[in-house]
Amino acid sequence: MKKLINAPNSVVDEMMEGYAAAYPQYVRILPQNKRSIVSVNTARPGKVGIVIGGGSGHEPASLGLIGKGLADGVAVGNVFASPPPAPILEVTKEIHGGAGVVYLYGNYAGDCMNFDMAVELAGFEDIRVETVRVTDDVASAASSDQRRGIAGCFLVYKAAGAAANKGLSLDEVVRLASHANDSVRTMGVGLSPCYLPQTGEPSFTLGDDEMEIGLGIHGEPGVMRGPLQTADEVARILFDRIMEDMPMGTGERAAVLVNGLGSTPQMQLFIIYRSIAKLLEERGVQIHRSYVGEYVTSLEMGGCSVSIMKLDDELAELIDEPADCAMFVQV
Amino acid sequence: MKKLINAPNSVVDEMMEGYAAAYPQYVRILPQNKRSIVSVNTARPGKVGIVIGGGSGHEPASLGLIGKGLADGVAVGNVFASPPPAPILEVTKEIHGGAGVVYLYGNYAGDCMNFDMAVELAGFEDIRVETVRVTDDVASAASSDQRRGIAGCFLVYKAAGAAANKGLSLDEVVRLASHANDSVRTMGVGLSPCYLPQTGEPSFTLGDDEMEIGLGIHGEPGVMRGPLQTADEVARILFDRIMEDMPMGTGERAAVLVNGLGSTPQMQLFIIYRSIAKLLEERGVQIHRSYVGEYVTSLEMGGCSVSIMKLDDELAELIDEPADCAMFVQV
DSSP states (O other), X not given: OOOOOSOGGGHHHHHHHHHHHHOTTTEEEETTEEEEEEETTOOOTTSOEEEXXXXXXXXXXXXXXXXXXXXXXXXXXXXXXXXXHHHHHHHHHHHOOSSOEEEXXXXXXXXXXXXXXXXXXXXXXXXXXXXXXXXXXXXXXXXXXXXXXXXXXXXXXXXXXXXXXXXOOHHHHHHHHHHHHHTEEEEEEEEEOOXXXXXXXXXXXXXXTEEEETOOTTOOOOSEEEEOOOHHHHHHHHHHHHHHHSOOOTTOEEEEXXXXXBSSOHHHHHHHHHHHHHHHXXXXXXXXXXXXXXXXXXXXBEEEEEEEEEEOHHHHHHHHSOOEESSSOOO | OOOOOSXXXXXXXXXXXXXXXXXXXXXXXXXXXXXXXXXXXXXXXXXXXXXXXXXXXXXXXTTTOBEETSBSEEEEEEETSOOOHHHHHXXXXXXXXXXXXXXXXXXXXXXXXHHHHHHHHHHHTTOOEEEEEEOOBGGGOSSGGGOOOOTHHHXXXXXXXXXXXXXXXXXXXXXXXXXXXXTEEEEEEEEEOOBOTTTOOXXXXXXXXXXXXXXXXXXXXXXXXXXXXXXXXXXXXXXXXXXXXXXXXXXXXXXXXXXXXXXXXXXHHHHHHHHHHHHHHHTTOEEEEEEEEOSSOOTTBEEEEEEEEEEOHHHHHHHHSOOEESSSOOX
């Protein structure tokens, strides 16, 4: 796999340098730790701080999700590897506005360990930190608290970031972030692997005409492998699995995210979105808001995921809050 | 190449249906022509109308570039094929606010022919239409008016859309769009082809360790083929070629766009951006505004392009105008 890089060991630092240079109106890297990046508008006194993070290679997540109504800071790890506690702590100290901090991240063992250590270290600095782990990937475990976090992270970060931006208390932001996480489910389909910059190895292997349902964003095995089907059929498989886990029906409202995993063109994402919209309509579910594009990728992996968040009035209001970040392509 | 589609012949219509269903707050498809899509806020009386268009397969361009400060409507063709005059005319009639209309598109023979026919047809309806063709691709011809339009289209559309949104006259919008086009240069590098949905054929072939400088977004041959080099070296080749054609130096200001062609991860785009920013700094050129991401793609083609727009006060002001569209990933 050809890559436009200088050296495998420098990809993360050079990406961060490029990102900070491109968007000085949004972000700055901390001088004391170059894997720590924060909003230029932080810390806001009295506002609950939102810190997210995880391995890199998922851009625009997490790195790019800094801005108003989203995260105040991000601790960035190596490709597909958790950041250690130091950058997490540095970000926490920098963005802390006196009202406490929430750590939000996908539920992976390495992230849990490192963020938990940072919680402890922040405690020594008298900063109260609470944690909400995102567990939206239906395919990854039967028990919801053991599931991995994938594209649904975006919707949970958005809800929590909006709550913090409204000036709600730490307890309220944590409650709403947990409620957002409880209300979102994601199912993905992988078509082709990504290639790790340092090894050149594919994250998984799959036949020329095969797809794998439920494949993780680091190449973790899915739940079903078989011949590639039509977009409508793939969408139905993903949708049915989500609805089995979180039934929805007439009069309910949803936020829908069709997320590209890296190399799948927008054309295909909109074709999948079209199928999902029809399936929701058949059930009488109203689509309140839609997101189609690359939110949580896995380098150049092929495929997509579908996330559905069941919205009550509280969550609908948070999802509707304006937000702004450099994550996404600027106009 | 595996694709999440239903049938090769339906990809464009299904994409458009999905797009319109996802973003009803931005766009609607015209009932009289399903390849015609317009802003929900058009036609604004007294505002010069902006119509863009071209083949599909370049998403988010052109389809997605509808919104405030951008295009009022888009005529959408088949994959890599110009729209015929009918959808162009339908869009024109729909978005015309009485102050005339500007057609903006990349300079390709098919688009020129079809849009020119639509100009004539619009004349019969007493709608005055002027045309500005984007010719930013330095690699495509020695003479600037014979060049193709690629990612620089975005910057020209942005400038023209901003001018129209400010309420300027048709003559002024045309002058500024031409000035924007004269001020932007793009050079691209291709690493891997895209595969046309209907034939399954690659748009070009390239060795496993090769890159091609100046490759067009429909697979048109470039100007130099050779072994893949580092990001810094690739950036320098692209940058030098742009600067040969449009020299810039101390005290000048630029808008920079690093555009992904489809399957190249953001990580690599930011690494290329970092190199370009350093090269501009070495020349004493100030970066006024940056764009990094997928703007004009070629399905799942690998590689990127670098566009540089030389900004005077007029263009800087237009580039800074707020804009909003569904083109890009929503927050």
